[in-house]
Every structure is written in structure tokens, then in C-alpha cells.
Amino acid sequence: MAIATTTSSSSLTIRLLHPNPNTNPAPRSLQLLRCHGVSKAARACVRDDLVVPRSPYFPVDSAAGQERGPSPMVMERFQSVVSQLFQHRIIRCGGPVEDDMANIIVAQLLYLDAIDPTKDIIMYVNSPGGSVTAGMAIFDTMKHIRPDVSTVCIGLAASMGAFLLSAGTKGKRYSLPNSRIMIHQPLGGAQGQETDLEIQANEMLHHKANLNGYLAYHTGQPLDKINVDTDRDYFMSAKEAKEYGLIDGVIMNPLKALQPLPASS
Secondary structure (H helix, E strand, O other): OEEEEEEOOOOEEEEEEOOOOOOOOOOHHHHHHHHHHOOHHHHHHHOHHHOOOOOOOOOEEOOOOEEOOOOHHHHHHHHHHHHHHHHOOEEEEEOOEOHHHHHHHHHHHHHHHHHOOOOOEEEEEEEOOEOHHHHHHHHHHHHHOOOOEEEEEEEEEEOHHHHHHHOOOOOOEEEOOOOEEEEOOOOOOOOOOHHHHHHHHHHHHHHHHHHHHHHHHHHOOOHHHHHHHOOOOEEEEHHHHHHHOOOOEEOOOHHHHHOOOOOOO
């Protein structure tokens, strides 16, 4: 069986072509399954509910423009592991901070808050940073929900990743011993007319002042020191991050990270 698509200025049609006209058509359920072979754009036009959101956990092949997804068996096992962790109120902030990742984490935080507001949530952070607005969506949700959010750095927490690490509930912010933490000022660029450049520059200054103010509050450091330290990339070890106030402890015993944490009063 083949799939043919025809398009016009106002519609798109998908026809299932059977090699033998006397052959009975495939069941409707099978036809829907086989429709997954068409492009994402075509599926979006025909059935919105068949479009699966792109996962932030697997990169996109820039050359082909498609996700380098794993085999179905590996994907199933990965989803099973993530699901098991989620049942234990453990979520993952891994990879660049962008809108898709933020939407997933926000939904997970809201769901865990709804089912039990008395139990802590543990968020593992391994991120080089990314979008300020996407990160602030996660940050605001962490502060909005009722459970305490314990943050644990594994690998690297840089830029917005370090900000989210420090935004965990005070007394419940941790790092593994060989992790690296880095803070700096927001990065960005703009082009256009002079007025447009001024608007973008003011927006960057707003984000810088906002983030540095929160970092001063989370760490207990003077705002002037935060402004100086974030002027360039400022890398820290786990021990140095604890002394700086970004985290509250370094996990030397791996089992400690899996122990239930009591909610703060």
C-alpha cells in the first residue's frame, strides 16, 4: 500500500492507494497507524492529535533536519526509566534550557503539586543554560507550587542551569562532588535600526538586573559582588559553590540523593 498526497491552496488530502483494487481496504485503525509515515506537516494538517511533541532529550540532526531518535526499543526503555523516576517525584532538567524542555518541566511540577503538595520534589540539573524566559518559567513554577523543590547538580550547571540550581529550597540544594557550576551575565545580540537596538539593550539590562538580584538573594552575597563576578564566566567546583552560597551541600554518598526529604515547615 502506498500513500499519495495532494495539496491545494486551502486543503491537503491523503489517499491510501492499494496495489489490488479487489483487495479489501485495511481497517481504519491500521490506516491511522500507517499514516504515521507521512511528514509531520501533513499529519498536523490532518489530525492534530497524532502529532507527538518533540522530546528535548534527543538532539536534532542539523544536516537532515530530523531528530536523531534512538531505536524503538531504546526509546521504550528510556521512557520507562523516566516514568519510574517521575513516580518517585524525581524530574530531570537536562540539556539546553529552551521552551519545549521548560513546558515539560512546568507540567511535571504542577502535576506533582496537585497529587501531593506535602512531599518534596527532586530536580536533577545537568544543563549548559539557555533561554532566560524559558528558565524563568521553570523558576516561577518552582516558587509557585507548594512542595519544596530540592535541586541536585550532576555534571554541569552553567548560566541558567546554575540559576535554577540555586533556586531550589534553601537547605536542599546539592551537587555531586565532581560537578562544575558557572554563573555569568545574560548573553544575546540584536540587529536593526537604532531604536530597535536600544529596545533590545534595555531588555538585556532588565534580565541582568533581575537575575543578579535573585542570585544575591539565593546566595546571600552582596549585589555588588554578584555584578562583578557575573561580568565574565565564573566557574566553581562543588565545594566552591557551597562556599559561595549557590548550594547547601556536596553529596559524597550517592544513596543520600535518593532518600526521601521531609518538607520544610
